Structures are given as C-alpha cells and as structure tokens.
Amino acid sequence: MSDIMSYLFETKAVKFCEENKPFFLTSGMISPYFVNTHFLYGNEKMATDFLSYIDTLLTNRINLPKKVFDKVLVQYENNNIFKYIIDTMIKAISDNVNIDKIDYISGGERRDWYFSNMIAYLLKKPHLTLFKDMEAFVSPYDFSSTEKITDIEGKTVLNASDLVTAASNYVRSWIPAVKNLNGKLLWTCYIVDRKQGGTEVLEKEGIKTIPLALVDNTLFEKAFELGIINQGQLEMLKEFYHDPYETMRNFLINHPEFLENALNSDEKTAKRAKLCIDNNLYDLEK
Numbered sequence: 001m002s003d004i005m006s007y008l009f010e011t012k013a014v015k016f017c018e019e020n021k022p023f024f025l026t027s028g029m030i031s032p033y034f035v036n037t038h039f040l041y042g043n044e045k046m047a048t049d050f051l052s053y054i055d056t057l058l059t060n061r062i063n064l065p066k067k068v069f070d071k072v073l074v075q076y077e078n079n080n081i082f083k084y085i086i087d088t089m090i091k092a093i094s095d096n097v098n099i100d101k102i103d104y105i106s107g108g109e110r111r112d113w114y115f116s117n118m119i120a121y122l123l124k125k126p127h128l129t130l131f132k133d134m135e136a137f138v139s140p141y142d143f144s145s146t147e148k149i150t151d152i153e154g155k156t157v158l159n160a161s162d163l164v165t166a167a168s169n170y171v172r173s174w175i176p177a178v179k180n181l182n183g184k185l186l187w188t189c190y191i192v193d194r195k196q197g198g199t200e201v202l203e204k205e206g207i208k209t210i211p212l213a214l215v216d217n218t219l220f221e222k223a224f225e226l227g228i229i230n231q232g233q234l235e236m237l238k239e240f241y242h243d244p245y246e247t248m249r250n251f252l253i254n255h256p257e258f259l260e261n262a263l264n265s266d267e268k269t270a271k272r273a274k275l276c277i278d279n280n281l282y283d284l285e286k
Contacts, residue, residue, distance in 0.1 A: 004088065004191070004213045005222060007081050011047075013039040013192075014215065016223065019232045020255060022248065024262065028275030030248050032236050035215060037162035037192045038111045042079040047114070050075075054110050061137060062146055065129045069117045069143040076118050085191065086118045088212055089160065093119070093189050096210050103155035104128050104138075104183070108174045115191070116160035117143070128157065132169075134177040152183040161190040164211070167198030175205060196244065217241055249282040 008014045013036050017023050022030040041047040050071060057064040075082050093099070106128035107116025113129070120127035120141050128149070129137045138149040157178050164170075170188070178185040185207055193199055193211035202209050213219075220237040223229045229237070239247040252258060262273035276282070 002213070003084060005219060007040055007084070008192070008213065008219075009223065009226065009228060011039040011043050011081065013037055014219070014223075016229050016233055016237070019230065019236075020251075020258075022236075022251065022258075024269055024272035024276070026272070028272050028279060028281050030251075030276070031244070032233065032240050033215070035163055035192055035194060038114050040081060040085045040191065041075060041114050042082050046075070046079075050114065051110065054113065058109075061129075061131065061135070062148070065117070065127065065137060065139045065146045066143045068113050069121065069139075072114065072118050073121065085212075086115065086122070089115060089119060089189050089191070090122055092210050092212055093123070093158065093187075096189075096208065097158065097187050099123060101156060102158050102187070104152065104157045106130055106157050106159045106174070106178065106185070108132070108159065108161070108169060108177075111162040112160060115162060119160040119189070128152075128178075128181075130174055130177045132173050134173055134180055136177055136181055149181065152181045155183050157183050157185045158187040158189065159185060161188060163192035163194060164188075164190050164198035164202065164209070165194040165196050167201040170198070170202060170205075170207075175207075195241065215241075245282070249284070252282050252284060 014033060016033045022032050023034050024030055025034065038047045038051065041050055053071065054068060057067055076086055102125055105116055105120035105123060105125045107113045108130040109132050117127060124141045126141060127139045129139065136149050137146050139146045159174055175185055187208045187210065188202060189210040191212045192215060194215045199209045217238055220234055224234045259273050259277060262269050
C-alpha cells in the first residue's frame with residue numbers, strides 16, 4: 001500500500017459512511033464517503049485548528065500569506081506526514097513539469113494554502129494567494145512581503161490544491177482569477193482526485209493535471225482488506241464509483257425514511273437534507 005493511501009486512512013482524510021447512512025455534502029447531494037484532504041496536515045485536530053486560524057486572518061488579506069506560511073513551515077519541519085505529502089507533491093511536479101517554465105505557484109482560498117505556500121517556498125517561486133472573489137496577492141517565495149497584484153503579464157502559473165471533485169472552484173474562481181491577471185494557468189498538482197469529472201474539466205481548459213492519489217475501487221478494496229469497511233459498504237462504494245447519481249437516487253428510493261430522519265437531525269444535516277429536497281436533486285418526484 002502506498003504511503004499516500006496509508007496516510008489517507010491513518011489521518012481519516014478519507015472517511016466511509018456506516019452501512020445505509022451516506023453523508024450529506026454541502027451541495028445537498030449524498031455520498032458514501034467524504035474526503036478531508038487537509039487532514040494530511042498531520043491529523044484532524046491539527047487541520048481543523050489551522051483552518052480556524054486561517055478564518056481569523058481573512059479580514060486582513062495583506063498579512064494573511066505570511067502568517068499562513070509561518071505556520072506551514074513549522075509544520076513541515078516537525079510533522080512527518082505533512083512533510084511526506086509536500087515532498088511527494090514536489091517530486092510529482094518535478095517529474096511532470098519543467099520547473100524553469102513555472103513563473104508562479106498559486107493557491108486558492110482556503111484549503112489550497114495548506115500546501116501551495118510550502119510548494120512555492122521549496123521551488124523558490126513567487127506565490128499567488130487567490131481569494132474566491134478573485135482578488136489576488138503576490139508574495140516572494142519566502143513570504144517576506146505581500147502586495148495586491150492585478151497583472152502578471154502573460155506569466156505561467158501552477159496551482160497547488162488539496163483535491164479535485166468537479167473542479168467547481170477552479171471554474172468559478174481560480175481559472176478566471178488567473179485570466180484576470182493576464183496569466184496562464186497551465187498546471188495543477190493536487191493530492192486527491194475524487195474521479196467525479198473534475199480532472200476532465202481541467203484538461204478541457206488546457207490545464208495539465210498532476211494528482212497524487214485516486215479515490216477509486218483500488219482504494220475501496222484496500223479499505224475492505226484492512227477491515228475499515230464491510231462487504232455491504234464495499235458494494236455501495238463500487239456502485240457509487242460506477243454511477244454516483246443513480247446509486248444515491250436508488251438508495252433514497254429504497255430508503256424513504258432517510259431524508260425524513262435527516263430533516264429531524266442536527267441543524268447542519270437538516271439544512272442539507274432540505275436543500276436536497278427543495279431542489280429535487282435526485283429527481284424523486286417522478
């Protein structure tokens with residue numbers, strides 16, 4: 001088993017639902033697993049504490065890149081899991097791209113910043129800190145200064161990211177942000193490809209994709225071998241991998257109590273269940 005896969009399990013960056021209890025995603029869709037790639041920062045507590053810290057910095061964007069970098073540098077120097085992930089990303093980039101052709105490393109709000117800042121530092125490339133509203137700030141590789149930037153004059157960019165699902169953040173924010181800067185987003189390296197169409201979307205945009213790990217049947221079978229999931233869970237995961245929408249639609253049809261129970265659950269779950277129902281995300285009214 002690759003170290004990436006073992007660390008995904010060890011840090012619970014990949015979490016599988018209990019049998020017949022899929023997770024609600026932010027969109028209101030449901031899934032038999034979810035991925036919190038940022039847990040590879042070290043563990044769940046370290047990762048969530050760091051995300052909370054980033055949230056406190058969002059109101060002062062000019063100071064944010066240096067403060068984030070200071071944290072990830074200490075983590076890189078002291079946490080073996082995080083160091084391994086960063087070093088593996090560096091190797092993957094070096095194996096797939098002529099480093100001399102990369103002008104900037106970028107990372108988007110917020111989870112990309114766990115990884116992109118260290119990538120920029122180790123490759124000695126200036127870093128573009130991108131926000132969801134497409135505002136951008138540039139820092140030298142050592143983050144000794146930061147300033148707002150509006151034009152990078154045709155320079156090339158590699159985005160370092162945590163994971164790709166449908167690539168909606170890229171399409172909505174990161175690709176337009178780089179275009180607004182008159183730059184060229186040519187490559188992206190990310191840790192996990194959820195195999196839900198995002199890679200294909202990025203490649204159609206002319207972006208070379210460099211994923212480290214795939215969420216696919218190999219991962220599910222390894223989880224089964226390790227006793228992390230049972231046969232029933234494995235079968236649902238494989239069906240979901242083959243056809244996510246129909247697998248979850250059929251589940252809801254066969255378990256009509258699931259949505260009703262979710263509506264009467266905790267506030268976050270109820271909100272997502274309502275989103276699912278109100279938008280008829282699984283075409284259940286037929």
